[in-house]
Amino acid sequence: MLPLIIDTDPGVDDAFGLALAAAGAKVDLRLVTTTYGNVPGERTAGNALRVLEMCGCAELPVARGADGPLAGHSLRAAEYVHGRDGLGGQAGRMPLRARPVEPRPAVEVLAGTLLASDEPVTVVALGPLTNVATLLAEHPEAAGRIGRLVVMGGGFRGGNVTASAEFNIWCDPEAARRVIVRSDLAVTLVPLDLTHRAGVSEEWMAALVATGAVGEGLSRIAAGNWAMYERMLGERRLIIHDLVAVAEAVWPGILRPERVWVDVEDGHGPARGATLADRRRYRQGPREGREIDVAADFDAADLHERILARFGDR
């Protein structure tokens, strides 16, 4: 089975991604590390425990990571999307798991888990890349055990938290540039350009609820997002960014990645946190950035059906 680690800022869509990895025991989910992002770090850590309790993952280690970006700047949580509690107002009715957060910080637990693995590990980053950048700096030998890093992040035709930046990249552009551009990690970026096309219908959500308690719990967590996305998209569809990114990790290639030269704007102008794609077929002089995989396309029916089937495997 595919060894997997998830770094996350739960987060409504993070909850779906965590549950997909935990559902059906078809991947070897070894560790969940948490980061600030959608809501502050003390809440994302507790939310990971709540979601894993809902999924029946009583003993999966959870380690708390960064509470802010590498280079301090003002944080803006995404409570307008995820609710003050980070789980669509449902955290209060979701019991914490008996096993608490690990006593050691996330980057140390992440390094130990990677070094203990006898095969390369796929890491999925669903939040700001601060923890991954810190691992690269403090435990390069452990980072070398990452076989693939799937990142939900970026937007090449504009952003969501600002006109040009997607939230995860915008939270810590310095970390994002170190991970995506300056490292030699095998990165697959899953950008808004892709996730915005992969929204689910109310019928799909009803089918997810029919798979059982986890699906029903996820539906409750996401209930408050339908109206927002209807205003954004002009139709009742729910965009679940992190679910799509985890699907690429669970079924490699399902999002048909393409090789693209990508850079990240870590300056302090209006484009801070933007991801830039250099698709020029002819150019003079050196290229900025690095060539990585970028998720480009998918078969919506296949993707949505596979996810439902996995939840039905319980």
Ligand code: RIB
């Ligand atoms: O921009 C969407 C991403 O930012 C998702 O991962 C969401 O959970 C937030 O972390």
Ligand code: CA
């Ligand atoms: Ca997230």
